Amino acid sequence: MPAKTGQQYIDKLKKANNNVYIHGERVEDVTTHPAFKGAVQSMAKLYDLQYEKPEKMLYTSPTTGDKVSKTFMAPETIEELIERREAIMEWQGITKGLMGRSPDYLNSEVMTMEKAYDYYGKSNSLFAENAKKYAEYARENDISLTHTLIHPQVNRAKIQAEQKDANVALHVVEKNDDGVIVDGIRLLATQAGITDEIFVFPSTVVKSGAKDDPYSLAFAIANNTPGLRYLSRESFDYGKNNFDHPVGSQFEEGDAIVAFDNVLVPWDRIFILEDSEICNGAFAETNAVVHMSHQVIAKDIAKVEFLLGVVLKLMDSIGIDGFQHVKDKGTEIMLALENMKSHLYKAEYNAKIDRWGMMTPDFEALNAARNWFPRVYPRLAEILRVLGASGLMGIPTYDDFANKELGPILNRAMQGKNVEGFERVQLFRLAWDMTMSSFGSRQTHYEYYFFGDPVKMGMAYFDNYDKEPYKAMVDEFLESQNIKKPKILSVPTGSVLK
């Protein structure tokens, strides 16, 4: 089947009738429910774009010859790597980087399974075959995915096997002829019930040991599999129009707790089973983390570009762009943007064919960028908040402007340097919604945490960084000074100085 359209995505979701709950109730139809319909419409737009710009978004499937999404394309040359990223950028141009889990994110992981499937066959060749077939199935059916990597936050000081209730986290209950029965909880599935299937994978940063083998799994199942439930958090889409809630009304993708109640995972959907060692290497050894980082940095660039535009328009609109500290804050955002672009450029132009035959970007550049961005994004959001000041609270709604008595007063009262009140408030509502509404503050939280705990990621970065050349440089410098150590200091170890 060729790449899908928006309508096909919606029809499939309706038919699937995934088991989604919100506010204590089961959702009848996610495509029309107020909590989900904005995100569903935006996802549909992304799928429609595949046919509006087929030359940018589609390529010929290596197996069926159908036109399928380029976000599934395993690149073999630098040109293909860039082409794939340009398709990602097209989607990010629609979401402005505000929908972290647009399909390109997990398609990047699926894509690596097409080539690196052998990794999953380390303990059982069936799992390698499963991974290869799944990558093909997802590509040919344009499957949209959610995923869950982490165990519930019960007691982070203990491994899963040593928790006071060791059955809370998702674990294997039984294996039978049909497959594996799993039970327990996983966190945190963004988009969850508005996608077709779920990927259960190990976390990239939590290194479990053999005792946690029953919790060490990777598989994919349809979201309407019996026993699988999504318990969604309350929606940050206030159900308003695009003036009042310009981005939340379109890109609020939702997050959910995933509850498995004795769910059967068929054998052909298992990629890793009870093997913490294979789990620990899955993202790094297959280079999935590199290709996912490639997508993420492209998304980050789209996000900062849009944020910079909003900040610049905001400065213009109230005449603060000439002040020194205001310019400096604009510069901070520009530097962040140019930094991210440089990382992307280095990653692409230093790309090499990996052992699986995929053209893989330079991880050194992407790893630095993905570790840096969670640290800098909160500052970028803060700049918008600081420069907007009271203007981010003086934000009348569309209905206020439409009111015969209030509209003219507000249009005059809220005017800016070169704009009328209505236009200025539209811009300021956008700035508020990107950074301060519940949707906006989730954006900051998302950027900080979605790729893993930045503290643990930072520790891993430090440990893996090649520090020796820099230390050697200093040693060489100090030695080159030819300084004679005073004799008095040459005391044998352990003796007492008098």
Ligand SMILES: Cc1cc2nc3c(=O)[nH]c(=O)nc-3n(C[C@H](O)[C@H](O)[C@H](O)COP(=O)(O)OP(=O)(O)OC[C@H]3O[C@@H](n4cnc5c(N)ncnc54)[C@H](O)[C@@H]3O)c2cc1C
């Ligand atoms: C908006 C949002 C969307 C998300 N979407 C998804 C998704 O779609 N799929 C998915 O799988 N996950 C998703 N996540 C989860 C994300 O992967 C985790 O938030 C991240 O891995 C951190 O894990 P945690 O939240 O369990 O924090 P914890 O590990 O519980 O950490 C909490 C705090 O304790 C500290 N801490 C915990 N353990 C240690 C330790 N051993 N050493 C030092 N400090 C420690 C941390 O530094 C942190 O400050 C999402 C998260 C957010 C916020």
